[in-house]
Amino acid sequence: MKKVVVTGAGGQLGKTLKELAPKFYGYHFDFKTSQDLDITKKEDLDEVLGNGGYDYCINCAAYTNVEQAEKTPRLAFAVNAEGVKNLAKACKDNGAVLIHISTDYVFDGKKKGPYTIKDETNPINEYGNSKLKGEQYIKELLEKYYILRTSWLYSKKYGHNFYRTIVKRASEGQDLHITDEQIGCPTNTESLVGFITENLLNEEKPFGIYHVTDGKPMTWYDFAEQILKENGLTHKVNLVLDRKYRTFAKRPINSVIV
Ligand SMILES: NC(=O)C1=CN([C@@H]2O[C@H](COP(=O)(O)OP(=O)(O)OC[C@H]3O[C@@H](n4cnc5c(N)ncnc54)[C@H](OP(=O)(O)O)[C@@H]3O)[C@@H](O)[C@H]2O)C=CC1
Numbered sequence: 001m002k003k004v005v006v007t008g009a010g011g012q013l014g015k016t017l018k019e020l021a022p023k024f025y026g027y028h029f030d031f032k033t034s035q036d037l038d039i040t041k042k043e044d045l046d047e048v049l050g051n052g053g054y055d056y057c058i059n060c061a062a063y064t065n066v067e068q069a070e071k072t073p074r075l076a077f078a079v080n081a082e083g084v085k086n087l088a089k090a091c092k093d094n095g096a097v098l099i100h101i102s103t104d105y106v107f108d109g110k111k112k113g114p115y116t117i118k119d120e121t122n123p124i125n126e127y128g129n130s131k132l133k134g135e136q137y138i139k140e141l142l143e144k145y146y147i148l149r150t151s152w153l154y155s156k157k158y159g160h161n162f163y164r165t166i167v168k169r170a171s172e173g174q175d176l177h178i179t180d181e182q183i184g185c186p187t188n189t190e191s192l193v194g195f196i197t198e199n200l201l202n203e204e205k206p207f208g209i210y211h212v213t214d215g216k217p218m219t220w221y222d223f224a225e226q227i228l229k230e231n232g233l234t235h236k237v238n239l240v241l242d243r244k245y246r247t248f249a250k251r252p253i254n255s256v257i258v
């Protein structure tokens, strides 16, 4: 039986993995929330990875508040860069393969056409900078790793994400003002879990970087429209196209990764 430890298990991806894990035979999963295991603390990692005998570590832990990262980049780097470095070292010392999640926000969005893994990274916000640094540490420290870049991740059931924000606001009858300035591929956490369990835990795919999304490019406005339709909320609210929707963080105009 292969042993898998999941960090950041209290987030939307971690919770999805926990819900679906009983379907995957031949694996024993241990789920660690930020309270159980803080990846910025080496002693936590030594204890858990050192004693667990894990074959795989799936890292769902991250600082994901894109807006706040602009104001306190130090916090984003502590988790997404230095925390990931600690985790990579602990995986190396203890013989675990690291499966790490990264983001479309490592690109600047200026490319005409979808980004492939061969394209140059060039983040335009602090969250993206911190995630890229995390990727670089992994590549420096490890040979046995998977880095999955995904985009516009959402779970219908768990956590904070665009999907749930739209459903909540629409259900309360609030008007929605949504930008169409960026294009990207929304990705359900269940698809990402499927990719990990079907292709990586059995090492079907060579180690390295992968782009994993649900494959349908759209704008945030399109996505909001789709969410309203799916939930029968179209007639409950005004969906207003708002090109002036203000944010602290810049976001890539083209976030499509393939
Ligand atoms: N959300 C998105 O749209 C996208 C996400 N990703 C990446 O996917 C991965 C999963 O993201 P998602 O599930 O959405 O994120 P969430 O924000 O839902 O979950 C992240 C989890 O990490 C935990 N965490 C934060 N700091 C630490 C730490 N120091 N040690 C251990 N755990 C910590 C958080 O715990 P607590 O709440 O207690 O702080 C939280 O439970 C991340 O790597 C993210 O960068 C990639 C592309 C898109």
Ligand SMILES: Cc1cn([C@H]2C[C@H](O)[C@@H](COP(=O)(O)OP(=O)(O)O[C@H]3O[C@@H](C)C(=O)[C@@H](O)[C@H]3O)O2)c(=O)[nH]c1=O
Residues within 6 Å of the ligand: 064, 065, 066, 067, 102, 103, 104, 105, 150, 151, 152, 153, 161, 162, 165, 176, 177, 178, 179, 182, 220, 242, 245, 247, 251
């Ligand atoms: C909530 C809201 C957002 N927006 C805009 C702001 C922004 O341009 C876009 C998305 O905003 P959000 O803040 O929900 O999403 P954001 O935090 O930018 O989402 C990102 O999260 C990180 C973790 C990733 O890795 C990315 O792939 C991406 O999913 O929609 C509106 O126009 N109206 C709204 O009411």
